[in-house]
Amino acid sequence: MWTESIDVIGPYNFDLVLDRLSNDPLHVVDFHNRSIKVPIFSGTIPMVIQVEALGSTDAPSFRLSGSLGEHKEAAVDRIKDIFQWNLPLEHIHKHFESTMLKDIFSEHRGTPLILDFDPYGCLVKCIVHQQLNLSFAYTLTAQYVKTYGFEMDGAWFYPLPETAARLEVEQLRELQFSTRKAEYLIGLSQLIVNKELDLEELKGQSDTEIIDTLVKVRGIGRWTAENFLLFGLGRPNLFPVADIGIQNALKKLYKLEQKPTKEEMEVFSQNWDPYLSYASLYLWRSIDKRSEK
DNA sequence: AACCAGGAGGAAT
DNA sequence: ATTCCTCATGGT
Structure with a gap:
């Protein structure tokens, strides 16, 4: 099990993200913990990364956690891309x-484009x-x-x-x-x-x-x-x-x-x-x- | 109970 | 190149 913390430039409203993603019953969203489980592939290897919001819309930060340590770097990059954390x-x-x-x-300030x-x-x-x-x-x-x-x-x-x-x-x-x-x-x-x-x-x-x-x-x-x-x-x-x-x-x-x-x-x-x-x-x-x- | 829905392909103009 | 018709079925 590994974790990684990431700071993001706001505005970025993760609660609105979870609200939108929860429209899809396949998404595993936890509003109370402000988190979602993200199934991704690293090459052909499937893995699930937990993404949890820590900060606020104007000072957003996140904690990622996953199980396969050897693919951590690629997984983190993919998650950054999916959640568009490098695009202010x-x-x-x-x-x-x-x-x-x-x-x-x-009205929807801080709603990012989230990739499938x-x-x-x-x-x-x-x-x-x-x-x-x-x-x-x-x-x-x-x-x-x-x-x-x-x-x-x-x-x-x-x-x-x-x-x-x-x-x-x-x-x-x-x-x-x-x-x-x-x-x-x-x-x-x-x-x-x-x-x-x-x-x-x-x-x-x-x-x-x-x-x-x-x-x-x-x-x-x-x-x-x-x-x-x-x-x-x-x-x-x-x-x-x-x-x-x-x-x-x-x-x-x-x-x-x-x-x-x-x-x-x-x-x-x-x-x-x-x-x-x-x-x-x-x-x-x-x-x-x-x-x- | 009709009409529409986060369209597309194939046939008929 | 456009316009029309059909598709399956749930929601409103």
């Missing part, structure tokens, strides 16, 4: 002070989430992970591509997947197992290069590719105009009769560049029922 939010807040998102940003714990898992989750309401999507994902994934130290890992690639469509139909979702998920996993798609290799490429590559995969459209860049890789400037949640958030913010067209969305978002991912994130937060008072 202050200047991003300043950027939005003169925009329509000013109030939303001040694994890029492949991010894609899987996106495919499951396509066109489903959030609560059912989370239920469906959790069913899938708890049936074909594995548990370690109380945290859940998504099924490996090797596992998913061998599944039959019918096995996923039993979990309430549609036939197409099942085909998308199995097909994507087979591409990865056959090394026709290498998600690690994508990390060195530009947003547009990655989108062009991913959109060729059956079951991955622009929305999924953009969400992969945003939550899988933590890229800062994505604005998924096809996203119903963002459309509804804009409708509410601008008091529109109907959801905005994508042309209107492009106009709205001009001032938010080059931090469109944060605009997206805070817009999502603005309509999260669990955080609406």
